[in-house]
Amino acid sequence: MAAISQSRRTGSAVYWLYLMPGLIGFVLVVGLPFAMNVAISFTKWRGIGMPSFVGLANYDRLLGDAAFWSSMQHTLFFVVAMAVIPTILSLILAATLFDYVATQFGQGWSSFFRAGYYLPQILPVSAAGVLWSWILNPHGVLNLVLRGLGLEGSNWLGDPSYAIYAVMGVMVWIQIGYSLVVFMSGLGRVDPSLYEAARLDGAGAPQRFWYITIPMLRPEIAVIALTTTIAALKVFAPVFVLTNGGPDNSTIVPSYFSYTHFFATVRVGYGAAISTAQTAITILLGLMFLRLQTRKGDAR
Amino acid sequence: MKKTGLTRWVVLGLLVGLLALMLAPIALAVINAVKTAADYAARGPMALPRSFDLSGLRDFWSHVNFPLKLWNSLLLSGCAAVFGVLLSLLNAYAIGIGRVRAGRGILVLILMGIMIPQESLVYPLYYLTKSVGLFDSLWSVIIIFTVLQAAFGTYLLASVLSEFPRELLEAARVDGANRWQILWQVVFPILRPTLAVLATFFFIWTWNEFLLPLVLLASNDHQTISVAMGVLSGQYVSDPTTTAAAALLGILPTLIFFLIFQRTLTRGITVGAVK
Amino acid sequence: MGAVTLSGVAKRYGGTEVLRDINLSIEEGEFAILVGPSGCGKSTLLRMIAGLEEISGGDISIGGRRVNDLEPKDRDIAMVFQSYALYPHMTVADNMGFALKMARVDAAEKQARITRAAEMLGLTPYLDRYPRALSGGQRQRVAMGRAMVRDPAVFLFDEPLSNLDAKLRVQMRSEIRQTQARLGVTTVYVTHDQIEAMTMADRIIVMNGGRIEQVGTPLDLYDRPANRFVAEFIGSPAMNMIAVTDGRLPDGTALPLIAPAGAVTVGLRPEHLHPGPAGITVQVTGVEPTGAETLITATLAGQPITAALRDRVTVRPGDSLTLGFDPAHLHLFDAGSGQRISR
Numbered sequence: 001m002a003a004i005s006q007s008r009r010t011g012s013a014v015y016w017l018y019l020m021p022g023l024i025g026f027v028l029v030v031g032l033p034f035a036m037n038v039a040i041s042f043t044k045w046r047g048i049g050m051p052s053f054v055g056l057a058n059y060d061r062l063l064g065d066a067a068f069w070s071s072m073q074h075t076l077f078f079v080v081a082m083a084v085i086p087t088i089l090s091l092i093l094a095a096t097l098f099d100y101v102a103t104q105f106g107q108g109w110s111s112f113f114r115a116g117y118y119l120p121q122i123l124p125v126s127a128a129g130v131l132w133s134w135i136l137n138p139h140g141v142l143n144l145v146l147r148g149l150g151l152e153g154s155n156w157l158g159d160p161s162y163a164i165y166a167v168m169g170v171m172v173w174i175q176i177g178y179s180l181v182v183f184m185s186g187l188g189r190v191d192p193s194l195y196e197a198a199r200l201d202g203a204g205a206p207q208r209f210w211y212i213t214i215p216m217l218r219p220e221i222a223v224i225a226l227t228t229t230i231a232a233l234k235v236f237a238p239v240f241v242l243t244n245g246g247p248d249n250s251t252i253v254p255s256y257f258s259y260t261h262f263f264a265t266v267r268v269g270y271g272a273a274i275s276t277a278q279t280a281i282t283i284l285l286g287l288m289f290l291r292l293q294t295r296k297g298d299a300r
Numbered sequence: 301m302k303k304t305g306l307t308r309w310v311v312l313g314l315l316v317g318l319l320a321l322m323l324a325p326i327a328l329a330v331i332n333a334v335k336t337a338a339d340y341a342a343r344g345p346m347a348l349p350r351s352f353d354l355s356g357l358r359d360f361w362s363h364v365n366f367p368l369k370l371w372n373s374l375l376l377s378g379c380a381a382v383f384g385v386l387l388s389l390l391n392a393y394a395i396g397i398g399r400v401r402a403g404r405g406i407l408v409l410i411l412m413g414i415m416i417p418q419e420s421l422v423y424p425l426y427y428l429t430k431s432v433g434l435f436d437s438l439w440s441v442i443i444i445f446t447v448l449q450a451a452f453g454t455y456l457l458a459s460v461l462s463e464f465p466r467e468l469l470e471a472a473r474v475d476g477a478n479r480w481q482i483l484w485q486v487v488f489p490i491l492r493p494t495l496a497v498l499a500t501f502f503f504i505w506t507w508n509e510f511l512l513p514l515v516l517l518a519s520n521d522h523q524t525i526s527v528a529m530g531v532l533s534g535q536y537v538s539d540p541t542t543t544a545a546a547a548l549l550g551i552l553p554t555l556i557f558f559l560i561f562q563r564t565l566t567r568g569i570t571v572g573a574v575k
Numbered sequence: 576m577g578a579v580t581l582s583g584v585a586k587r588y589g590g591t592e593v594l595r596d597i598n599l600s601i602e603e604g605e606f607a608i609l610v611g612p613s614g615c616g617k618s619t620l621l622r623m624i625a626g627l628e629e630i631s632g633g634d635i636s637i638g639g640r641r642v643n644d645l646e647p648k649d650r651d652i653a654m655v656f657q658s659y660a661l662y663p664h665m666t667v668a669d670n671m672g673f674a675l676k677m678a679r680v681d682a683a684e685k686q687a688r689i690t691r692a693a694e695m696l697g698l699t700p701y702l703d704r705y706p707r708a709l710s711g712g713q714r715q716r717v718a719m720g721r722a723m724v725r726d727p728a729v730f731l732f733d734e735p736l737s738n739l740d741a742k743l744r745v746q747m748r749s750e751i752r753q754t755q756a757r758l759g760v761t762t763v764y765v766t767h768d769q770i771e772a773m774t775m776a777d778r779i780i781v782m783n784g785g786r787i788e789q790v791g792t793p794l795d796l797y798d799r800p801a802n803r804f805v806a807e808f809i810g811s812p813a814m815n816m817i818a819v820t821d822g823r824l825p826d827g828t829a830l831p832l833i834a835p836a837g838a839v840t841v842g843l844r845p846e847h848l849h850p851g852p853a854g855i856t857v858q859v860t861g862v863e864p865t866g867a868e869t870l871i872t873a874t875l876a877g878q879p880i881t882a883a884l885r886d887r888v889t890v891r892p893g894d895s896l897t898l899g900f901d902p903a904h905l906h907l908f909d910a911g912s913g914q915r916i917s918r
Contacts, residue, residue, distance in 0.1 A: 022390060025443070030448070104308055111566070122504050123508075125508060131551070141328055148346075254417075268423060275420040283415050470647075471656055474626075475648070
């Protein structure tokens, strides 16, 4: 008996060898840096010399920092621009392409549209940023076109009252494709006879959307909601390339906020506190989502 | 079942209109990148080019040493994709097929790792790479992205492998294959299509990564295209056709990649939604 | 060389015991079939012989060698799986040769063995095909071929025919039996299908609830089932079981047979009933003619009873029918323990 349980234990233990490279890498690239970042957040540090321990002083300061609160508020704007709007739009688009275009015009058309809408999603954000700031700058394409139509242009990225909406618009443009392809591939596993049966039962397109598409795509919707919300909490590159957080912090987000404290003002401890708070919020939200989803899964 | 009449064409028209709107920025970059500045000034950005001038593209190409950036991006993304897939496979083999104890715990840990914003890692990574002399080295960034992509890949492949046909593994065991041979001679070839999809996505994700390469690859010689574009933004505002040329060059490799791997990319990939 | 001996074999998962004290010896060259309802432990037992499941207690030996702690590849066995478990990325030839490749058998020898097995199984034209391009029966043959090329001491089959359609199953039944007879390799074969067991086995091991109920030749089990479970499991339609007290049915009707005093269960196979002037009188509830025979479902003093009649009868539900039988065909079981009562 002893020999048997021994051999089984070694049987499973051998697999640990396969995990070793990954675990070591994960500890070095994620675990250790993250722990360091948390530790740094309790110190005052200029990046050189010894950090001095200041307890919760950085967090205390954070709570009173107007820039931090506006960065959190802008995060909500990005949740709308990256999670809410693209999810709704691409649900409608996916249903239209799957249930209407594919049956009326053929599969090829549906795939063609999907590919076209998807393209902005995979462009490097920085390159897209160059492209959009060229379009949105005061002498850019958009204003030239508006002027041609006899309308007043504006400094879209330079005016505090427009900048956040301009960046949001770019994010919608980027994000639609992501949720669209996930929804389309989710619909791919739905039995088409379900739609045919619904049609025979007299369900019109809106009913089919509401009673078939949405319920069938529930797992995908949950995943998309989770991943895009997390992406919105982390958003950095678009703000970096389009507005640098400005004007007047009107587009600042936590990632950019911590970045400037790390590398511009070199208040490393404060930057670490910002990013740690941001991480805590992200993980909390993520775990909440997952909890919600598994509970729903259990009920089903 | 085909309907006739107006509705079809209205729907199609709306979809085409939306598509045009989505692709307009890219189209604008193309048509303005090949114009002369005079042509742009005279007829505006919306007009098709009357002139044909590649000097904007050429200027930008040599100004940023585009071929070098391209090579850096290719090397980084290619290595991270291949190594990331291999690392994912090793991890997932242990968790999904080896069913190691604490496998679930490891997956939860990895999931949390995926959620951690890179801002929380960037300064320590900056500090650590500097102190071990790996700062401004493509290889350190390759290692970092290999691990980060593998975190996602492990999560995804572990669930794929936990549904790998048990009898096939047992047949291989009866046939005398050991664990290493089972992995490379049975599991790997059967999983190859999935791994190819994973590698495609790792490649494009790494290609588009911005923050970590921006911080860790400080010198011009090690920059990737993504970083070069980000650093450049705003510099060419006064010269619209060169800016259009820069934007076009920045997205051109991705456009080509998209045309080749369009089928794979548009199938989508997410944790949990993969069956 | 290929005898399989199990002594006191047990299997526990945590606290639950799924197999206990299994003692069995399968002789060299014998075709032994483990049969029983799903969950009876027959597959687990086979997998323990193969080395795919740990042994919680007792000993297994193959060819006189204790194999408890050996890896499957070192046990001199080959296995055919329910799903066939063919490697989808390998051709038929590579599938058959994989074990030899792992064992580093030299190329010429490997080729010769593959060729020989393929010829025997009629697979020669398909050697370069991939499994997905084969029919169900062909895949089944490849799985057999893969087992054959290893030239093992024992073949193990785990429900190998359950993925085939009825017609092909009958055909493959005799193919497997003939191949085994030609090779003379000891075979342990698991199935839940008692007809498969009856038609193929030299000896059948009937299992239930983690124990062996009876071991015997097919006709042994049919003619002299050791207990009610075996009696009802072997034979189709299942044996009728009639509760009898002091030779009388519950409603008082005397049965025309010599039964011991007290409560017993009388077993009578449906095919041993025939229409006759004397015997038991049943109330017909259903008539199912299949052409060759007519299946009558009926009740006898409120208990269900089935008869398979060779002769065509014209009865309808609701009719009474008198059925005769040869008393020699009666089986008696203890009403409490279900064990056979010898007469």
